[in-house]
Amino acid sequence: MAFVVPDKRSVPELEEDTLKFWKENKIFEKSVEKNPTSDLYVFYDGPPFISGFPHYGHILGSVAKDIVPRYWTMKGKRVERLWGWDAQGLTVENRVQETLGIKNRRDIEFYGLDKFTKACYDYTSKISAEWEWYVDRIGRWVDFKNAYRTTDQTYMESVIWAFKQLYDKGYIYEGTRTSLYCPKCGTPVSDFEIAMDNSYRDLEDPSVMVKFPIVTKGKFKGINILAWTTTPWTLPSNRALVIDEKEQYAIIECNSEKYVVAKLRLGFVFKDKKYSVVEELDGKGLIGLEYEPPYRIFASKEGEFKVYSYEGMVTMEEGTGIVHSAPGFGEVDTEMGKHYGLTLMMTLNDEGEFLPGTESKNPYEGMFYLKSNDLILEDLEKRNILFRNEKAIHRVPYHDRCNTLLVQKAQSSWFINIQGVKDKLVEANKSINWVPEYIKHGIFEKTMEQAPDWCISRNRFWATPMPVWESLDGDRIVVSSIKEIEELSGQKVIDLHRPYIDSIVLKKDGKEYKRRLEVLDSWMEAGSMPFAQIHYPFENEEKFEKNFPGDYIVEYKGQIRAWFQRMHIMSTLLFGSRCFNNCIVTGVMAGSDGRKMSKTYKNYTDPKDVITNYGGDALRLYLMDSPLMSGENTNFNEAELKIKLRNVLNPLWNSVKYFLIYANFYNWDYKKSIKSRDILDKWIVARLHQVIKDFDLGLQAYNITPAVRSIEDFVDDLSRWYIRRSRDRITEGDNEALSTLYYVLVTFAKASAPAVPFVCENIYRSLVTSVDNSALESVHLCDYPAYDEEVIANSKAILDNMNKARKITSSALSIRVSNSIPVRQVLDNLEVSSSLLIPNEYFYLVLDEVNVKSMNFMDSLDENEGWVKDDSGLVSLNTKLTPELMKEGLLREFIRKVQDLRKELGLSVSDEIVVTYKKDKDMDEVVSSFSDEIKKKIGALSIKPGEELKIEKI
Helix, strand or coil, rough: CCCCCCCCHHHHHHHHHHHHHHHCCCCHHHHHHCCCCCCCCCCCCCCCCCCCCCHHHHHHHHHHHHHHHHHHHCCCCCCCCCCEEEEECHHHHHHHHHHHHHHEEEEEHHHHHHHHHHHHHHHHHCCHHHHHHHHHHCCCCEEEEEEECCHHHHHHHHHHHHHHHHHHHCCCCEEEEEEEEEEECCCECCCCHHHHCCCEEEEEEEEEEEEEEECCCCCCCEEEEEEEECCCCHHHCCCCCEECCCEEEEEEEEEEEEEEEHHHHHHHCCCCCCCEEEEEEEEHHCCCEEEECCCCCCCCCCCCCCEEEECCHHHHHHHHCEECCCCCHHHHHHHHEEEEHHCCCCCCCCCCCCCCCCCCCCECCCCCCHHHHHHHHHHHHCCCEEEEEEEEEEEEEECCCEEEEEEEEEEEEEEEEEEHHHHHHHHHHHCCEEECCCHHHHHHHHHHHHHHEEEEEEECCCEEEEEECCCCCCCCCECCCCHHHHHHHHCCCCCCCCCCCHHHCECCEEEEECCCCCEEEEHHHHCCHHHHHCCCCCHHHHHHHCCCEEEEEEEEHHHHHHHHHHHHHHHHHCCCCCEEEEEEEEEEEEEECCCCCCCCCCCCCCCCHHHHCCCHHHHHHHHCCCHHCCCEEECCCHHHHHHHHHHHHEEEEEEEHHHHHHHHHHHHHHHHHHCCCCCHHHHHHHHHHHHHHHHHHHHHHCCEEEEHHHHHHHHHHHHHHHHHHHHHHHCCCCCHHHHHHHHHHHHHHHHHHCCHHHHHHHHHHHHCCCCCCCCCCCCHHHCCCCCCCCHHHHHHHHHHHHHHHHHHHHHHHHHHHHHCCCHHHCCCECCCCEECCCCHHHHHHHHHHEEEEEEEEECCCCCCCCCCECCCCCCCCCCCCHHHHHHHHHHHHHHHHHHHHHHHHCCCCCEEEEEEECCCCCHHHHHHHHHHHHHHHCCCEEEEEEECEEEEEE
C-alpha cells in the first residue's frame, strides 16, 4: 500500500481538514474515554464571561490549558475538560442595566426585580458564537456541550453549602469595616478586583490646607493647626487631627496669624509667604490639644476634635505634616479611629449622597459627595479658614464594571475572617508548585499576609443568595441546601435567584424567619468552582474527594490576588488543604507599541486574522515559547508568528513530504524498516530521545517554554542537518535512511502532538494510518513515547562529535558569507583547530555541507595568503579559486537551475527529462566533464546545447 502524498495546500490551510476529521470521528471524546475513570487528572478551567469576546489573553490561557491536558491524556490519565461560563454578578447586571436604560440600584428596584432577573436570564442565554470558532481553531479540546454555568441551580447550591460550612466553623462574621464601595452599583468592591487589572486612574484632586483653631487653654489657644487633605468632602465628618510624635513641629507667625506646621514642611507650606519661627517643639507636645472643627453637623463624643499620633498615617513628603481624619473614610483613618474609640462616620448613603445631620442641619444633605467639594471649599474661603487651595494628581481606584470612581467607605457587611487563618493559608501554599517559582513566596504569599478580611456580601441581585434567614427577635438560621430550605419552609424552591428566594419564609419553633437580602460575592462563587461545577457534596462525592486537590491551573498574573487566592482560601478553610498542586502564572500581552491592546491604537492584528493566516499551531508555538509563560509581560509581535511558520512548521511538514516522495518512488514498505548503522542516523535517533526526554520532563515540571523550545530545536536539527546531509541516501532509496527518517517522523509526531496537534495529526495520518489499517486512527489516541536513557547515554560521543562537526560547518559557512563566496562554489581545503577534532566518519558531513575537498586538523592555524579565519580563530578556509574549482562551481549552479525548472513545471522524481543548456565554452567543458553526474542528479536522459536553458518532459 502506497503512502498518501498530501496536496499542495499550506500548513494553515490543512488545519481545517484536521479539525473536520477530529469532529467527525469524535477524537477528543475517544481520547478521554480511552483512559480509566479510576486514574483522573484534574484540571481547573477559569470560566470566561458568558457574552465576552475572545482576545489574546483568553487564547494564551486556552493554549496553556490544552497542551498540558493533551500530554497527560497521552500518558494514560483521564482528563475530563469541561467548559464553564461566568454568568453572574455585577458584570451581567451592568450590561443588562445598559440594555434597559437603568442607571443605578434604586432604579432596578423601581423597574421590578422579577423583570430584571428575567432580563438577566435572557442576557446570559446568548452565548457569543465566536468562542467555539476560536477554541477549535487553536486546537483546544474541551467539552462545550455540557458546559456548566455559575447560574446553574446545582452550582449555586454548592456555594450555599460552602457558606454554611464556613459559618459553622466560625470563619464568617457580620461587621463594619472600611473598604472600597461603588456608589453607582451600591455595593462593596474587593480591593483585589481593582488590583488584578490595575483599575486606577490619574485624576486631579484638590490639595488643600485648612485652619483648625486650638481651643485648649494655655499658650496654644488661638493658634491654627494647619491640616492637609485631598478630600474636602470628608471635612464635615472630621473627628481628629493626626501628627507624627517622632517629628519636630514649629509655631509660625505669618500675616499676623500663628500656625502649627511640621518643621520639615515649612518651605513647602510657606513657599510664597513671609514667615517667622516663633517656637520649635516635639510632636509629643501637641498630642491632646483640642480644636474647633470646620463643621459640627454630626454629633460628637468625648475624645473627638483632638490631636493624636498614629504610626504610618502622616508623611513628611507632602502636605503640612498634619492630616485631618474622618474615621470611616479610608482604612488607616478607620484603624486610627477604632484605636482611639472615635465615631465611625457613616455619613453617606448607598448612592454616595450625604445623610441628614445629627447635630445640626446638613447643608449638603442629598448631594453626591464629590459634588460637595467646590461648595465646601467656597464656604471655607468665606469663613477665612482655607489657608491654601491647590491641585494634585493622584491615582484613584475606579470600578471597571460601571466606570465609576470608588470611595473608601465604612459599611456593614459579611466577612470571612482572614486575619485568624493566615498561618493556615501560608502553610497550605508550601506544597504548591508555582511557575514561575518566585510567585510562591513572593506576591502570592505576601498578599495573603497583608490581606484584609474578605467582604463576601453584596447589596445586589443577580448572584447566589446569602443563605441567612432571621426572625424579628434576631434569631438566625443559616441553611446549606435546597432540601433544608424546603423542609423549613414547606415551600418548593423554584429558583435560588432573587426575588424568588426572598419570598420563601422559614418556620421554626413557632417563629417566622425572613431572608437577609444580601447576595454573595461572585468571587466566592468563583472560589467554589472546583466542587460546585460537579455539584459536590450533593453529587460526585467520591469523585471529588478522591481527586482533590486539582492537578493543574493556569491564568494570567492578575488572578494571583483574585481567583487563585479565593480558591486557596475556600479550600484551606473548607477542606484543610491547598486547592491545586501546580499553577502556571502567565504575563500580560500588550500591543506592538507596548500600550494596552486597542483597536483605536491599531497596535495588534486581530486574532481571527492571525489564526486564519498563520494557523493554530503557529500561534501555539509563539505563545508557549514567549516570556508570557514565565510570568513576564511582552508586546504582540506578528513577525514572530511568521518565524514559527517559516522555521518550524513548514520545515517539519516539508520533511514529511520529502520522505513521502522517495518512499513512494521506491515502493518502500514500513514493515521492512531496519535499524541503521550510519553515524548520522544514530545521531538523529539519539537527538529524538533527547527531545522526548526534554519535553516529557518539562511538561511534568510544568515548564512549558523550554519543553516547546526543545521541539523547535529538534526540527532545525532534523531539516537543516539530518535531511540535508542524508539527501543522497534518501534520493537513492537507501533503506537505512528511509527507515530512520520514518521512525523519527512518526515518533516525533507523537512526542510533539500536545504542542502542535494539527501538524502532528497530519504527519501521523500521512505516514501511519494511510498504510496501516490496524493503527490507532489518531496520533492523539496514542501513548506518549518513552525515551531511552541508555540510548542517550551511549550516544554521548556521537552527540558531542556531531556538535563539533556542526560548529566547524557553521564557522566555515560564515567565512563564505563574509567573503561573498556562494556555497555552490567548491573550495579546496579547510583547516581546523585540534580542539575541535572529530573522527574520520564525520568528515564527509562537513566537507559536503561546506563544499570543500579536504579538511585538516592543526595544533595552530597559520596566516597564509588566501586563507581566512572565522571569529573564533578555530577554523580557517582556503578561499583561493582555481579554474578547475570554478568549473565545479558552474556544475553546482547548473544542477540547481535545472532542479528549479523541474519544480516550476510540477514534475515528480520519476519524470525523466531532456535538458537543453545555453551553449558557451565554459558550459561545454562542464557538460563534457560531468555528463553522467548531471544526468543522475537531475533525472535527464540527455543533455544538449542550445540558445537557452530549458527542459522537456519525456
